[in-house]
Amino acid sequence: MKQQLSHIPGPIGVFDSGYGGLTILEKIREVLPEYDYIYLGDNARAPYGTRSFEIVYEFTLQAVNKLFEMGCHLVILACNTASAKALRSIQMNDLPELDPDRRVLGVIRPTVECIGDITQNRHVGILATSGTIKSESYPLEIHKLFPEIQVSGIACPMWVALVENNESQNEGADYFIKKYIDQLLSEDPLIDTMILGCTHYPILFPKIREYTPDGIRVIAQGEYVAESLKDYLHRHPEMDAKCTRNGNCLFYTTEAEEKFTESASTFLKEQISVKRISLE
Numbered sequence: 001m002k003q004q005l006s007h008i009p010g011p012i013g014v015f016d017s018g019y020g021g022l023t024i025l026e027k028i029r030e031v032l033p034e035y036d037y038i039y040l041g042d043n044a045r046a047p048y049g050t051r052s053f054e055i056v057y058e059f060t061l062q063a064v065n066k067l068f069e070m071g072c073h074l075v076i077l078a079c080n081t082a083s084a085k086a087l088r089s090i091q092m093n094d095l096p097e098l099d100p101d102r103r104v105l106g107v108i109r110p111t112v113e114c115i116g117d118i119t120q121n122r123h124v125g126i127l128a129t130s131g132t133i134k135s136e137s138y139p140l141e142i143h144k145l146f147p148e149i150q151v152s153g154i155a156c157p158m159w160v161a162l163v164e165n166n167e168s169q170n171e172g173a174d175y176f177i178k179k180y181i182d183q184l185l186s187e188d189p190l191i192d193t194m195i196l197g198c199t200h201y202p203i204l205f206p207k208i209r210e211y212t213p214d215g216i217r218v219i220a221q222g223e224y225v226a227e228s229l230k231d232y233l234h235r236h237p238e239m240d241a242k243c244t245r246n247g248n249c250l251f252y253t254t255e256a257e258e259k260f261t262e263s264a265s266t267f268l269k270e271q272i273s274v275k276r277i278s279l280e
Contacts (some may be wrong), residue, residue: 037248041260051131055130103239119149127195192217
């Protein structure tokens with residue numbers, strides 16, 4: 001049975017498998033502070049990076065449906081794995097049935113669009129989850145726009161776990177951060193630009209920068225996704241009109257509220273209120 005969705009304007013939805021999407025939400029709120037937002041983290045089932053295409057698609061569609069039910073007309077998949085494995089199927093197959101006037105956007109395309117102006121020698125590295133690397137989404141999207149750029153990628157399977165378990169700033173994280181950066185640069189020593197192809201990774205940024213050689217630019221996605229969303233709303237006034245503006249932000253998680261509240265409040269540097277929900 002087709003769900004009945006409200007046509008009343010509502011918040012912009014931001015979804016991630018866990019805490020990583022907060023790095024996107026933070027930048028979006030800096031650029032577009034007047035809008036209302038709902039953040040949904042599926043922390044109880046994180047990480048997504050090692051899961052199959054089918055499972056990531058199923059989990060992501062559940063989250064999109066939940067955000068639609070909460071009144072969102074526009075949802076941002078602030079998760080590279082979900083953007084790589086589920087976005088296109090949801091856009092092409094599910095939205096026409098759910099509501100053809102609603103939109104779901106990802107984070108890979110906005111990141112790729114900026115890369116041509118950043119790399120000087122056309123050698124780019126991708127640090128991402130196993131799922132994003134296996135999908136080859138970044139090489140495919142980069143070569144559509146910039147066929148001359150050489151792209152190398154390395155999966156960093158431990159990095160999301162470090163963030164989700166609040167180990168990102170501890171000494172034990174150093175080994176795994178240096179390990180994957182060294183692996184990437186051994187594949188292509190000419191890399192002058194590294195994309196953090198997972199929204200969790202900017203939380204590790206100080207240590208990533210520490211183990212990245214000088215002269216290599218490290219790209220976090222938040223500012224590019226935020227500017228892309230601003231441009232999207234400007235170009236689609238019909239969608240902009242469906243997004244409410246009271247400056248409010250609500251947070252939901254599939255894990256214990258206390259754990260999410262502590263971690264998210266520390267990262268965002270503000271005290272937040274969180275509610276627990278189920279997506280299954």
